[in-house]
Amino acid sequence: MTDPATPNPATSAPAATTPAKPESAPHSLHIVAVNAGVSDPSSTRLLADRLTQRALERLRSAGLRAEATVIDLAPLAVDIARAGVSGLTSDSLRAVTAHLASADALIVATPVYKAGISGLFKSFFDILDNDLLIAKPVVVATTAGSPRHTLVADEHLRPLLAFMRALTTPTAVSAAPEDWASPQLGSRIERAATELVHLVRAGVAEAIADDAWAGYQHRFGGNATRAQQTATDVDFDTDLMRLAAGGALPPRPLNT
Numbered sequence: 076m077t078d079p080a081t082p083n084p085a086t087s088a089p090a091a092t093t094p095a096k097p098e099s100a101p102h103s104l105h106i107v108a109v110n111a112g113v114s115d116p117s118s119t120r121l122l123a124d125r126l127t128q129r130a131l132e133r134l135r136s137a138g139l140r141a142e143a144t145v146i147d148l149a150p151l152a153v154d155i156a157r158a159g160v161s162g163l164t165s166d167s168l169r170a171v172t173a174h175l176a177s178a179d180a181l182i183v184a185t186p187v188y189k190a191g192i193s194g195l196f197k198s199f200f201d202i203l204d205n206d207l208l209i210a211k212p213v214v215v216a217t218t219a220g221s222p223r224h225t226l227v228a229d230e231h232l233r234p235l236l237a238f239m240r241a242l243t244t245p246t247a248v249s250a251a252p253e254d255w256a257s258p259q260l261g262s263r264i265e266r267a268a269t270e271l272v273h274l275v276r277a278g279v280a281e282a283i284a285d286d287a288w289a290g291y292q293h294r295f296g297g298n299a300t301r302a303q304q305t306a307t308d309v310d311f312d313t314d315l316m317r318l319a320a321g322g323a324l325p326p327r328p329l330n331t
Contacts, residue, residue, distance in 0.1 A: 111196035
């Protein structure tokens with residue numbers, strides 16, 4: 076998306092000795108969709124696209140600037156496997172991780188294989204830093220060959236995202252072959268997109284990170300947007316750091 080046109084100073088600037096400070100462009104909200112579908116065309120990608128488009132429409136109808144990025148995991152499969160074995164990430168994976176770190180919200184979609192989520196999807200999340208998605212709103216979605224696998228989104232995806240301290244929406248979206256012609260799928264997509272947008276507009280992720288970031292476990296030099304990158308970023312005035320430096324804990328008041 077392009078920024079709004081900047082007014083011509085010759086015609087719109089006020090007559091004053093001090094030049095007017097230009098207004099900064101409003102922040103553009105960034106939704107990132109992760110698609111673990113491998114077929115072409117992919118029903119998983121289609122479901123991710125429908126959720127993403129509806130969330131964008133709702134944000135824009137509220138007068139907010141919003142854009143989206145879709146991450147297809149299939150072309151990254153070899154890089155993901157190498158990273159999982161060696162711990163070394165490629166430039167492509169680093170770029171993808173940067174998108175996730177900067178995202179205001181996520182939509183994650185995976186096919187169901189043998190009553191479980193895709194191994195490609197799980198392998199990708201295994202190589203992400205544990206604090207990368209703290210408090211980020213997420214819609215979880217699955218596609219399957221049978222409605223018997225509807226609960227995989229709740230039983231497999233929610234625990235994974237909970238471990239990474241993300242905030243999943245109340246509604247998960249699952250689609251079996253017979254669902255694509257059903258209006259109920261559209262209703263679930265609408266409901267999940269609405270929940271995601273309200274979490275984004277409420278600023279929940281930023282508020283939680285502002286108030287509680289230090290309370291989570293972090294990896295030094297990690298990929299999270301607030302990760303400590305240098306020694307000056309480290310808070311040494313904590314109990315753990317005092318002990319690590321050979322100090323002692325301050326005395327605790329005795330319970331009476």
